[in-house]
Amino acid sequence: MKDKAFGVLQRIGHSFMLPISILPVAGLLLGIGSSFTNQTTLETYHLLGFMGPGTVIYSILTVMAQCGDVIFTNLPLIFAVGVGIGMAKKEKSVAALASMVAYFIMNSAISGMISIHGGAKAFLNGATCSLLGMTTFQMGALGGIIVGLGVAALHNRFYKIEFPAAFSFFQGTRFVPIISTVVFAFVGILMFYIWQPIQVGINDLGGLVSKSGVIGTFFFGLIKRLLIPFGLHHVFYLPFWQTAIGGTMQVAGKEIVGAQNIFFAQLADPSTMHFSTLATRFFTGEFILYIFGFPGAALAMYRCARPEKKKEVYGLLLSASLTAILTGITEPIEFSFIFVAPALYAINTVLAGLAYAVAQLLNIAVGLTFSGGFIDLFLFGILQGNSKTSWLLILPVGIVYFAVYYFTFSFFIKKWNLKTPGRETDDEETKLYTRADYEKKRSASKTGKKEESERLSASIVKGLGGKANISDVDCCATRLRITVADSDLVNDSILKSTGAAGVVHRGTGVQVVYGPKVTVIKSNLDDYLAKPAEEAEVPEAPEPAASEAETAEKQNKDEPKASSPQKSVVYAPLNGRVMELSEIGDGVFSEEMLGKGFAVDPSEGKVVAPFDCTVETVFDTKHAINLKSGNVELMIHIGLDTVRLDGNGFDIRVQEGDKLKKGDLIGYFDMEAIQKEGYRLVTPVIIANTDEWKKIELLKKGSVTAGEKILRLE
Numbered sequence: 001m002k003d004k005a006f007g008v009l010q011r012i013g014h015s016f017m018l019p020i021s022i023l024p025v026a027g028l029l030l031g032i033g034s035s036f037t038n039q040t041t042l043e044t045y046h047l048l049g050f051m052g053p054g055t056v057i058y059s060i061l062t063v064m065a066q067c068g069d070v071i072f073t074n075l076p077l078i079f080a081v082g083v084g085i086g087m088a089k090k091e092k093s094v095a096a097l098a099s100m101v102a103y104f105i106m107n108s109a110i111s112g113m114i115s116i117h118g119g120a121k122a123f124l125n126g127a128t129c130s131l132l133g134m135t136t137f138q139m140g141a142l143g144g145i146i147v148g149l150g151v152a153a154l155h156n157r158f159y160k161i162e163f164p165a166a167f168s169f170f171q172g173t174r175f176v177p178i179i180s181t182v183v184f185a186f187v188g189i190l191m192f193y194i195w196q197p198i199q200v201g202i203n204d205l206g207g208l209v210s211k212s213g214v215i216g217t218f219f220f221g222l223i224k225r226l227l228i229p230f231g232l233h234h235v236f237y238l239p240f241w242q243t244a245i246g247g248t249m250q251v252a253g254k255e256i257v258g259a260q261n262i263f264f265a266q267l268a269d270p271s272t273m274h275f276s277t278l279a280t281r282f283f284t285g286e287f288i289l290y291i292f293g294f295p296g297a298a299l300a301m302y303r304c305a306r307p308e309k310k311k312e313v314y315g316l317l318l319s320a321s322l323t324a325i326l327t328g329i330t331e332p333i334e335f336s337f338i339f340v341a342p343a344l345y346a347i348n349t350v351l352a353g354l355a356y357a358v359a360q361l362l363n364i365a366v367g368l369t370f371s372g373g374f375i376d377l378f379l380f381g382i383l384q385g386n387s388k389t390s391w392l393l394i395l396p397v398g399i400v401y402f403a404v405y406y407f408t409f410s411f412f413i414k415k416w417n418l419k420t421p422g423r424e425t426d427d428e429e430t431k432l433y434t435r436a437d438y439e440k441k442r443s444a445s446k447t448g449k450k451e452e453s454e455r456l457s458a459s460i461v462k463g464l465g466g467k468a469n470i471s472d473v474d475c476c477a478t479r480l481r482i483t484v485a486d487s488d489l490v491n492d493s494i495l496k497s498t499g500a501a502g503v504v505h506r507g508t509g510v511q512v513v514y515g516p517k518v519t520v521i522k523s524n525l526d527d528y529l530a531k532p533a534e535e536a537e538v539p540e541a542p543e544p545a546a547s548e549a550e551t552a553e554k555q556n557k558d559e560p561k562a563s564s565p566q567k568s569v570v571y572a573p574l575n576g577r578v579m580e581l582s583e584i585g586d587g588v589f590s591e592e593m594l595g596k597g598f599a600v601d602p603s604e605g606k607v608v609a610p611f612d613c614t615v616e617t618v619f620d621t622k623h624a625i626n627l628k629s630g631n632v633e634l635m636i637h638i639g640l641d642t643v644r645l646d647g648n649g650f651d652i653r654v655q656e657g658d659k660l661k662k663g664d665l666i667g668y669f670d671m672e673a674i675q676k677e678g679y680r681l682v683t684p685v686i687i688a689n690t691d692e693w694k695k696i697e698l699l700k701k702g703s704v705t706a707g708e709k710i711l712r713l714e
Contacts, residue, residue, distance in 0.1 A: 015086025019078045026071035027369030031379035033065025034268050072264050076144035083148025088155050098177040099151045102184040107136040109188025137195050141242035151180050206244040214357045217281045221356030225349040240282045263367035275365035284364050285356030286372025290328045292398030295321040296405030304413045305422025313422035328371025341418045364390045457528035459498045465489025480512040513593045570711035572704045573610040576602040595690035601682045605671045609660040622650035633688040640680045649673040
């Protein structure tokens with residue numbers, strides 16, 4: 001449960017990044033536009049004659065400010081759509097549309113309830129706001145996040161739903177916006193009653209945070225830094241930036257909630273004399289850390305490097321430092337010492353908390369859009385002037401922080417002999433680590449199976465001529481189907497070494513036969529191909545010496561297991577004509593690449609259970625089903641190449657995990673429709689675990705009725 005909750009929180013934090021990524025460009029537009037249309041700024045830099053009111057430049061800058069402001073004004077809607085996209089497993093565009101619709105519906109329902117209960121005047125000052133022409137509750141980005149999470153849950157549950165034929169138009173992805181509309185109409189009504197006490201609670205919590213003063217700011221900075229290795233810091237800081245937990249303030253006659261929203265509202269208000277430190281305390285400390293502190297740590301690591309490696313590590317650390325200074329991206333530096341010295345990172349979190357607290361004590365008030373690098377310092381500190389931001393105080397504090405980080409890191413690196421970049425042994429690579437490296441180390445005990453699947457995927461990619469040669473990957477019930485750019489680069493020997501029963505070439509189409517496990521292989525291959533090239537490199541697994549037990553097992557692999565049943569019978573799952581697999585002429589089934597069995601040329605589009613069994617797999621395309629009965633693993637593949645129909649013409653009535661008795665209905669298929677599309681109906685019935693049986697005997701050929709004995713296994 002703990003791992004599952006952690007995974008969900010990680011996904012939520014990751015889903016926040018899409019809407020947050022919009023903030024830098026919005027901040028850039030608002031920062032430049034507001035700065036250079038501000039009378040005081042124009043007078044300070046003697047720019048009134050060049051770009052003052054009435055000039056073309058002033059008009060362009062005004063439009064820029066308005067374009068930036070509209071992003072911050074409608075952040076709740078952006079979060080609703082962004083979180084919906086981020087949390088949806090597939091068909092993300094549908095989740096985006098449904099989230100937008102649900103957001104409108106929820107707020108319309110709230111607006112209706114407010115109107116019924118006397119309008120905005122009947123509620124506390126600041127409790128309501130005007131949003132997209134509606135009077136609704138002031139929920140900020142949290143309202144959008146609630147919608148995004150709720151719609152994603154509905155989407156993941158219903159985007160594959162199926163209805164009877166009369167209502168089939170509304171099934172699948174079309175049902176997601178429909179159910180979202182219905183659900184969030186009721187959510188809006190419910191929110192009318194429950195949001196008011198929530199709002200009071202959030203305001204009280206915001207008041208408590210405000211009263212905590214510098215101590216609260218210190219713990220904010222410390223906790224945010226502690227959560228960075230786990231990727232959960234977005235979940236932590238966002239409520240401070242976007243809800244009343246981060247404070248509320250009247251700006252230009254409007255009640256503004258959330259620290260970041262307060263700053264940008266003040267930025268757009270020409271009457272603001274000095275930005276609020278109570279709001280900017282949740283981010284100003286980052287400029288001290290990113291521009292000065294972490295470069296000090298990088299210098300310490302460089303000075304502590306072994307002499308023969310200093311030249312190599314110089315370029316790495318200089319690049320990482322410039323990245324931190326300019327953009328506020330600190331991962332390459334931070335993860336290098338998180339990875340080798342968690343205790344050093346603990347010291348870093350304390351210093352981070354102190355940076356936030358010192359910035360507040362000195363009344364430094366510089367805002368940011370995403371991260372505290374020089375670009376944001378220039379836009380929201382230097383350009384705004386020292387009188388509004390007190391940004392000049394960052395310089396002496398930063399110099400002190402540079403020295404503190406340098407001497408602290410130097411001392412502990414040498415005292416504990418930490419293997420920071422440049423201090424590795426000769427056989428270790430000098431590198432800066434990333435979050436991926438950290439996650440790999442943190443979950444090392446759980447990655448054996450994953451590494452094995454990645455090695456298999458790497459071998460498949462190599463056999464297909466490399467990543468660049470693969471243009472499309474798909475699969476049916478048994479075969480990996482790949483489209484390649486150059487079929488001459490495909491190496492059948494390598495592909496067969498991955499466990500493939502056979503390889504079929506059709507122009508630039510390649511089919512690699514793996515049997516029923518192909519869906520898992522395909523999913524792992526998709527994940528592998530999605531990785532950047534440097535992350536996708538997987539070392540070959542060493543070949544361990546075989547133990548005596550393994551040698552004995554290998555020598556006796558053809559002997560039947562003692563626990564296996566001595567005999568088993570497979571009954572016909574369809575009416576029709578039974579034939580041997582060799583008569584199919586398919587090239588895969590007919591050569592028994594997937595195992596032994598039989599085929600039925602059906603006379604009726606109905607499939608039943610061939611014995612008492614459990615449904616192991618129902619393929620998304622409905623054309624194949626895997627069943628298991630004791631030691632018998634069996635696959636029914638309705639038609640040949642019918643995977644291309646994408647489920648059209650199939651009506652499967654069972655689900656994975658269902659327990660069936662012999663003769664129970666599995667489903668129907670439309671024989672006329674399938675043949676009309678040009679596909680053969682002959683249905684292979686395959687024993688997937690053929691190797692576990694010494695003898696597989698076909699009992700009958702020719703005309704057969706479902707339920708007759710067809711195959712005996714011994």
